Amino acid sequence: MKPILILLSLILSNTSCNNDDNKTTSIVQSDQKVYYNAKIYTVNTSQKWAEAMIIEGKNITFIGSDIEAKNIANKNAAYINLEGAVVLPGIHDVHMHPLEASSENFLFILNEEETNVENYTSTIQNALSVNPDAEWLLGWGHSFYALLDAERSPLAILDDISTTRPILIMEQTSHSFWANSKALELAGIHENTPNPVGGIYMKEEDGSLNGILIDNAGNELLDMVLSPTQKTIENDYQGFKNYGLVELRKNGITSVCDARTYWKRDHHLIWKRLEEEGNLTVRANLGLWAYPSENDASQIATLQSLYSNDPNSFLKINQIKLYSDGIIHQTTSAMEEDYLVNFFKEPTNNGLSYFNKNRIADYINQLETTGFDLHIHAIGNRGIRETLDAIEQSGTARGRHRITHLEFVNESDLARFAQLNVTADCQVAGDFTNPEHWSENDELIGSSNTQKVVPIKSLIQANARLTLSSDWDVSNLNPFVGMQHAVTRVPENISLEEAIKAYTINGAYVMRQEDKVGSLEVGKLADFIVLNQDIFEIEPNAIGQTRVDLTVLNGEIIYER
Incomplete structure (x- = not known):
């Protein structure tokens, strides 16, 4: 779809799709837009597919066929011909580091x-x-x-x-x-x-x-x-405004979780400034960083004081990010057994713990009642098990906690995600997560531990709620690279529909906005994207080449390719 066609459709298609010969076309005259001649995948199980969608202001008021849309649209509606293009809900990337990825520091x-x-x-x-x-x-x-x-x-x-x-x-x-x-x-x-x-x-x-x-x-x-100064703050602000937010719009990302909001660096204030100045073009939940060396009582009190959950705001401060362990290639992921190499000559050699099980449980106990959900980094099988133990110990039905990365999961822990309502947040956009690279960790932890790295299929089979995210800028920001890898990484591959769900409605759940966005349904907000190719018909190995032609947030076009 060429960008000019959208504007031409607004001017010309109104007449061709409506029999009122006396009507003039004007976006200004109507707050109603009819997107038609599309292949809309709604992620709504009761109505998966549609041809047309009517937007009034920021809300979706109709999903259905072209003929139905024409019959119910008002006479001044603006018509946008999408020429058969695939439409998806706006992408949710619930684990990324956008300020860090954009910083000019x-x-x-x-x-x-x-x-x-x-x-x-x-x-x-x-x-x-x-x-x-x-x-x-x-x-x-x-x-x-x-x-x-x-x-x-x-x-x-x-x-x-x-x-x-x-x-x-x-x-x-x-x-x-x-x-x-x-x-x-x-x-x-x-x-x-x-x-x-x-x-x-x-x-x-x-x-x-x-x-x-x-x-x-x-x-x-x-x-x-990076203790905040006027210069460091401005470097972060300008980098995110002029680069990071542009990249998000270009990749069809309409909702994000900042997976490490360093409040000691005033990162939360940078987000607030962007919103106050009208420059925030994404829905965002901030994950306030829990500093491992801080006194727990004073840190928890500070975190509680920063909580913000205004339902009318794009910006919410309602998540906590903490690390259980490190990463595998540095032998700091928390594993059940010792590593086969010893880089550090420390007394123990089975990984690090930023926060141990009891501390995690204490943070859940005190912060869940405030309204916070915890977003916990755990890569090694011991770190994952201990994190699940902590959630089981202190979590309640109120919490929507999630564990992220999940590279080495014990078979016995797979079912616990559904049992404890813990979302499994995984990243497969990076090539290093593909099966052909799994054996590269054999020398560190043995081949018996590297048979199912990032086991997304096994998690879904165990009824876990799966989200897929980028961890940008560790991995590629393009969600279609992640989708391609998700459907091709045999034996831990999933279907395209499951991958899309992981990038949309499941992400909306962990952001507590599934009643507003994440699927295209009447009554929800109009966050959606238009693609340049049909990802349902092309070869799976070509999905990663997909580009976004149009990104719409709250009913407004924020990006056009």
């Missing part, structure tokens, strides 16, 4: 595919020279294994670039950081500094620091660096 990007860490130096040196006034040189994108495979200390490599200006680089998954000596000095980190909860300061064989900060050890340093 990071000044350079490294290539995660680079295996020789020495080859990073020219990019870092260039960033240092072109940013002479930057108090901290922040970068992003390297591979953890590139640092491990380096022939000399990663700390020495950065110190060769500068020992007078602090350099801090976030690994491409955000679960580790690479720092030079000046950065460690300013943070007060030395070889005798105890590891923080959920984190590790990596060391050389002689006990000296090697510049790699694992999980929360790096998070805490970044929190110090």
Whole structure:
């Protein structure tokens, strides 16, 4: 569908689809729009398919056939001919990091595919020279294994670039950081500094620091660096407004969950500013970050004070994000058994716990009554089991909690998701989640644990509610890449209808807005997208090439390709 056809349809199709010869076409004259000649997949089980949809203001007032739409539309209705295009409800991406993905506080990007860490130096040196006034040189994108495979200390490599200006680089998954000596000095980190909860300061064989900060050890340093200033806030705001929100609209995403709202960095205030200034073009639920090293009583009180659930607002602060564990490739996911390699020479070698079972249960107990739902990161089978245990211990029917990532799930835990009403939030947009990559973790946890990585089919067969999300910018933002992978990842593949449901009505449920959006039904708000190809008819391996031609939010066009 060419973009110009929409405008022409508004001007011309009104006459061809209505027998009132005296009528003139004008969008201004009518608040009623008739989208017709479409293939509308509603995600409504009682009426899966339709040809036409009538929108009045921000509401859907009719779903059905072209003929019925023509018969009930008012005489001044504007007609939009979609020329047989597929229409879906607006996409819900309930796990992403849009401010972090858009932030202008990071000044350079490294290539995660680079295996020789020495080859990073020219990019870092260039960033240092072109940013002479930057108090901290922040970068992003390297591979953890590139640092491990380096022939000399990663700390020495950065110190060769500068020992007078602090350099801090976030690994491409955000679960580790690479720092030079000046950065460690300013943070007060030395070889005798105890590891923080959920984190590790990596060391050389002689006990000296090697510049790699694992999980929360790096998070805490970044929190110090990005303590809010007028500049850091403006960098986040402008990046999200001018890049992040544009990307969301372009990809048909009308509802999101910010999966890590750093309230100490004033991220929640940036979201509020966007809404107050009329620049927020997405429905958003913020997941306030639970800092692992904070005193629980004072942190819970702060989180409760930030709760906001205005039904008339696009923006709601009604979720809490916390981590149970780390990630598999750094051996920090919480596993039932020890890893087969030992990177850290710590007393235990079965992963980290940011929040243990009892702390998670306590947060659920105190925050669920406020109205918060918890969004809990758990990748390893032990982390997942302990999280389910915590929800079983403290959760009530009021909660709509979810566990995200779910890479290594015990068979015995699959049924517990439905039993406890816990949503299984999974990401399969990244190539690393495809079956051909599962064996890459054999050397870490053994092949017996890598047979069903991210078991979305098994979860659905166990009657779990499944959502699919991007984890942007760890993985591709395009939801159709995620759908393609979901339907092709044999043996853990699902149907296209199940994948669409996971990106729409199931996402609406975890955002507590399934009565308003997530499916196309009379009485719901008009959030929908128009696609450039029929994903129901093409080969599954071509679904990821789908593009969004039109994104409509609250009845208004917010993107046109």
